[in-house]
Amino acid sequence: MTVSFGLYQAMPGGPTEAMKSVILSQSGSTGMDIDRLNTLIQLYTNVNPDQPVHVQYLNYVRDVVLYQDLGRSFFKNEKVTTLILQRLPWSMFISLYAFALGYSLSIILGVLTAYKEKSRFDSGVSSVVIALNSIPYYIVGVVLIYFLAIEQSYFPVGGRIGSGVPVGYNPDFMISLVKHAALPAISMGVLATSAALSMRGNAIRILGEDYVRVAQLRGLRDTRIATQYLGHNAILPMYTQFMIGIAGVFSSAVIVEEVFSYPGMGLLMFEAVKTQDYPLLMGTLIVFTAISLTAIFVADLTYSLIDPRISVDES
Structure with missing residues (x-):
């Protein structure tokens, strides 16, 4: 504030x-x-x-x-709080969508590349991840629009739901909702793929632990070792990074929603900048900041609950 x-x-x-x-x-x-x-x-x-x-x-x-x-928007002539509450759920939806896609893929790739260290698969995936993180996420969004929305028409170009789709808990609405949010979520999810390299490093360190060697000697399947023994323990040190990643993915909605014309809070903030709507701009900035700080604060409070090996000094 x-x-x-x-x-x-x-x-x-x-x-x-x-x-x-x-x-x-x-x-x-x-x-x-x-x-x-x-x-x-x-x-x-x-x-x-x-x-x-x-x-x-x-x-x-x-x-x-x-x-x-938070004041009143003098271009839309509505309370800033009302405008934000109308758009916030949509931004949260695509942010969580992107977070789930990006970090799920990162965890899987990180574990697999560690388990197949120094193989062609490891080199190829690591190179792709590094390349993706060298490209701005909004450029990825433009490329996705051109190839998957304009050239192939697999996904819609913009909006939240298709025209004429009845709003409610019905299959048509749900499918339209997911399809319209897919491209924004994928482009925002690129931000989360950097976690694959961190996951790989943690998993390689854990590969040398005794319990992993015992599991291999017992003849357990590679998939079970990779998920239950390797992945589970390698993901714990990344918990804080995941929570901070929520804030990073959410803040990226400002540009992504403009690129995809997705009417969420990010687009609302962009419109406030263009129209010099200062009360609306200040309100959206405060909400974005509050969500980011809350995610980091929750990570600090709950890390010892997620990983029992971390003890808190009560003295």
Whole structure:
């Protein structure tokens, strides 16, 4: 909140003056009383431009923390909280979709490459993962649109569901929902594939443990050793990375939703930037930051529960 408020105050051209111009142009009047103008600005932003900056800041924090009031969008003329709650579930959906795709693939590839270390499979997969992480995820999105949506028409180009699809818990709606979110999720999931190399390193270290050698001597199948013995223990040190990855994947929605015209919170933030809708921009920035910090905080609190080998000093 402090950073967003500071950015708000430091924006070139003066956000307060910009909002005054917008309000005057929308009202069609150039001679509005200054007190009424300041009242309207306070209604939209929860900031009274006549007050000192520190008083504006304290009032803004009070309204956000105590009343969950992020102001009012003066382009959409709705409460910022309402607009965010309408879009947030869709952004969460494609983010979790991308997280599940990216990290599931990373875990599988990491374990398999470690188990087949120094083989052609190991070299090939490692090279592909490095190449994918060298390409910006939004470029991957553009490539996916061209080949899978425009050239082959396997997936729709944009939107959340197809036109004419009845909304509700029915197969047509579910299929349309998954198909429209597939390409954004795949392009965002590229961010998570870097975990495959970390998983590979952890798995190679665990391969030298005694319990893995005993399992091999017992003649257990390779798939069982790779999943139950190797994968399970190699994934534990990556728990924090996974939680931080949720924040990274979620924040990437700002660009991905614009590329795919997917109406989530990221596209809402992008629209706020284009229209200079400062209350909406500040609100979305605070929510994105809160989700990122919450994911990291939860990881710190729960890591010892996930991995019993980690003890907390209570002294």
